[in-house]
Amino acid sequence: MQKMSYQAPLCRLLLLSILWVSSGSLTSLLVTPSAVAEEPSTRNDLLSTRDRHPAEATITAPDFQKHVSPLLGRLGCNGRSCHGSFQGQGGLRLSLFGYDFKTDHAALLASGSGRVDVEDIEDSLILAKPIDADNHGGGKRLDVESWEYELLKNWIADGAVGSSEPQGLVRLEVQPAEIHFQTDGDSVDLKVLAHWADGSREDVTAFTRFQSNDPQIAEIDANGGVKSTGQGDTHVVAFYDQGVTPIPILRAFPKRVPQIDSSLAIDDAAPIDRLVQQKLDKLNLQRSAVADDAMFLRRVSLDIAGTLPTPAEIHAFVADPSATKRQDKIESLLDTPAYAAWWTTFLCDLSGNNSQELRNLSYGSDIASQQWYDWILKRVSDNVPYDQIVEGIVLSSSRSGGESYTEYCESMSTMAKSKSTISFVDRPDMPLYWMRRENQDRETRAIGFAQNFLGVQIQCAQCHKHPFDRWSQSDFEEFSRFFSGVSVVQSAASEQERAELRAIYEQLGMDPKVKGGNLQRAARDALQQGKTVPFAQLVVTRPKLTNAERKLIAEAAMAAAATAQDENKEQDAAKAKGKKKNRGNIRGPLYHTEGRLLGSEAISFAGVSDVRQLVSDWMREEQNPYFARAFVNRVWARYFGVGIVNPIDDLNLANPPSNAELLDYLARGFVEHDYDMKWLHREIANSRTYQTSWVPNASNALDQRNFSRAIPRRLPAELVVDALAFACAPDETNSEFLSAVQDRSIAVPGTNGNSARFAGRSAGYALQAFGRSTRDNNCDCDRSNETSLIQTVYLQNDQDVHFWLTHPKGWVAQKAMATESQEEVKVDQKRLETVNRRLAQLQRSAKNLKLQESNQALKKITSRIQQLTSQKDAIQQRIDESQDSSSKVDVTDLITEAYLRTVGRFPTAEEVERCRIYMEESSSLMQGLTGVMWALINTKEFIVNH
């Protein structure tokens, strides 16, 4: 009955909402401020919540789940800096954002705490504290006259009852469903309706938490009032109970006369371009012009193959009249070893190929990282579909096809000794993913797996309900079960294998009890001698319950039994106590019997030998909302610097894509093309959208998320190092960058960057400084594309950079030397002229002497002529050789080539002139050219892709 009296005042609102919903088609929900003005609750009479919702003040029986807990959230009580903090505040700890109704209720009602006092209601600390700024660490939160105070008071008066079983929220509806603003200060009040499982519906605006995803576009106040603050688009999000609902907010830029855009050989009707255009039209954004050939070539070479184009390539590409040259270039880049290496590095980032976590598996060597890298590399080179690569990783185990433990150890030992990964690469699966040292418990695996392959950040739900998505702690727990059936066994896993292990130890003459560092050392030595040593293996079983879980189940069973037999209660409790002590002997089930994948119904494990198969099948269902989306979004972000969802590994309800249709199209297309990665690369790289210039136009300078122009982004660490090496390398080396990738940074297998070398120099320091992925956090942000002081110090004055710039076999030295030999040619040519003049004189003299028949003198002159002739031939030969070995060099050419090698474009006349002055003021050509190269690699144009 009390419930009725509480709902009654809401009838008016409910009725209104029903009318509103039923009256309209979808378009009527796209409310503009003018439309809102006709609604009964307009912003003109916008008052504070307590005035807007006088109804709440009269609630006589507030519900803990529906009202009290969300209200504490709205008041900020359970925020992270207050009582939601891990250690609580002032002795009171509430669950973060108040999703744990049971615990919070218990915390508020803790006996002796005085927080809730049903006898002396107003003495209850939850009322007394927040109205008193002096006595409350969190300051004043409530007025005595406020409806919130009244509501809390009523709840206590009503017995301060908790929620026995949380009610299910079916849907959290927000009205209007989309907002289009016109000018600054335009505003709309949101209304939030909770649809409960029992069919009831309730206006919960006053209990909802709101957030704007970009306050520079729209602000939202605590009461759901949305205000336009800038042009562009974003979402505001409503959070209530388990519900998360984002509302698109758009405000178009001023309309402008369309620019004439001379697009090159690009099909503007390509789906990507069409979908991007739709969004641009909504916002009155115009695309920037198409990137010119040089800009396109540098960008696409870096993005697809991680490599700068050579000067010769730029000359040829710019001069090529073919209409399909861009398409052809994309195809040829996709066929290079550099493409395979660079995108393998991408997949190693994604899957977490971390050397430190693999070291113990291979007795201290980096072979495991190399195996991981090479296994993927082979598949990327062969363009194996992405889902098959992932399946090979997910459904892996160490031994397959009846291989015995001994055979397994033999093959691993051979590989470790020979450092060859050939036989590993041919395996159908790649078990190292599950074998990393710090990836062994199922929670860590669940967090990692969700981020790696689903782009979902589920870790919040490990400790509390996910604040920005629907995941609860039980969603997390049930998901993690799928990862409890796979374990790393340090050596033998069965009686039979133990016998084999003993034989291996016997052969080695080693004590089987040797462990830890001693075992590692002894095994390393034995491997060197070509012996077989024991290896850890990945073993798949049914999904195991942990001892703690089994204990809980056993105790719950015990407690149930105890309740059933009330008179025997004490005895049973004593028994339960006894059981507790007997740790190794917990009765009850050993295995999980079912689990739930993210968003799925319960899935039975009955008859399934490897539950990872269920995960793999689910990911590859056509309707899976994450698997393909996460991948295409990540690849997209590599081409644009930002994802369609951003951050790229955070697909959650409160973080909607900037262009949902575009993401859907790419994900669907990727699945329809059987997860063909090259299809995706082609689709993106050939689009007009990708080939847009970074130069903004009048309309799109502020656009960051709709792909109306290219946004300059810092080169990834590997490409910084390789681009520096490339810029400084001699012609014959950098023409091989696309094919000879072995020593390049894009081919570093694990996280030890020292294996990348240029001219014998380790790249480890630079890779770290520029933020190569550390692969240790289950976050795409393990790779940093931020900039820092250490990086600019590196570019200006690091020994690496000086070493490369001034390397005796480097490009600068080569050119300086060639030019010096040009100087010598000039001297030789002068000498040649002198010799020729002298010869002519002598020949004239000889002619005269012949006439005079002066034999003695003639003989002398003839021998002198012979002497000079051979001298002349020698000089001529030297000149010919010099001119063969170096083409004609002039300073303008040098400056142009320096530009092409670094920023990939031709310099302007002013730039050439400035460089020429600098070079003239230098003491030598070497100094001048080094300075020009130094300046170029320190430009922003060099260090970003644009």
Added chain:
Amino acid sequence: MTKHRQCDGYTRRDAIRVGALGATGLTLGGFLKLSHAGQTNPQTPTRNAIFIELPGGPSHIDTFDLKPDGKPEMRGPFQPIKTVVPGVEICEHLPKLAQQTTQFTILRGVSHSLGAHPLGQKFLFTGNRPTAALEYPAYGSVAAQQFEAEYDLPGYVAIPRASQGPGYLGVKNSALATNAVPVKGRPFNVRGISMAGGLSISELERRKNLLNDLDQTFAALESQHDLLGGLDEFSHKAFQMITSKRTRSAFDISREPESYHQLFADDPFSQSCLLATRLIESGIRFVTLNLGGWDTHQDNFTKLKDDLLPRLDNGLSGLFAGLQSKGLMESTTVFVTGEFGRTPKINSRSAEGGRDHYPRCMFMLMGGGAIRGGQVLGESDQNAEGPANEGFKPEDVAASFYQAIGIDPKQEFQTPTGRPVMIVREGNIIPELFK
């Protein structure tokens, strides 16, 4: 642009902007906004720190926790000597430090359970027990994130490098690693700071002028684009630092008078200690040093007596004397620790015997700044096999160290994945450590 929301609704960018930023790690948004608002110089008392790693795990029972009355198969041949603090005795092979015990506290009976080098180092050099899902930052990286650095100086320097990285705080909070140790009488080259490849300041200035003229392509975009604007700002700051007399002078130990040099021995660790005092004096706020070689499974006593203890004795006593003579003792906290102690029982791997990894009992030293000197805190049991009473956890010492340098150890950070995490997860400050 959509920003990353984290567990509490902050965005990643907000998290980055929180707190003062170290010089090597100024992030863009933060730096630009602060510097444009003229807020880069908050008035906070200067608190510096020197953190000394002793990787390998130094034996406690042979150094600062001797058991002359312990079992013969455990106590070893070293004898205790008196120090300037009555009742406090340390190993006979640390005679110079015995004269300096008023400067620091000896912590005994520190105890944990991670007996492998990498895990132990992660634990002890970050103050947080390693977990699978998260890399914790080195002490210096936290300081770099929290402290304000001078405009032309790095905030956090490691000599020659730090064993732990910046973890979840990101590359911007990495140490400026010298990658080498100074050698007495020779010029000291620091990566990125010293002029390399025959480059002179005047040539560098000439190049920078050329660069300023050429680097115009994005000029119009810089004010609106965080990355481009930041590259520009950092490029200028890098140039200031490289050409700064103050920075080069800070690393140039030859500028110290001979009388100062005499406080330090002629070995790499002592010279590093000398450099550390000079860096702190110049305004660099956090320096990490490193003295390795403590993994004495074999020939424990010879190695300690002939090599490790003299080097430690010389370096640390020089460091304390140097800080005193520069008047920096009051503002600089010094913290010395390995990753674990060593087994009290002497093994028989070599004729002389050695000691193996032993996390259950170890020692640490802390002094300077707000730390009280001249005392021993904690106690190990009869044979130094474990703490006598409750003992200290590494987290307790870590929390105290942060407290001493003015960083609230209970402060919560955001990891890049959005987890809230306290700087030190489970530490209780040890009140007796403080003055």
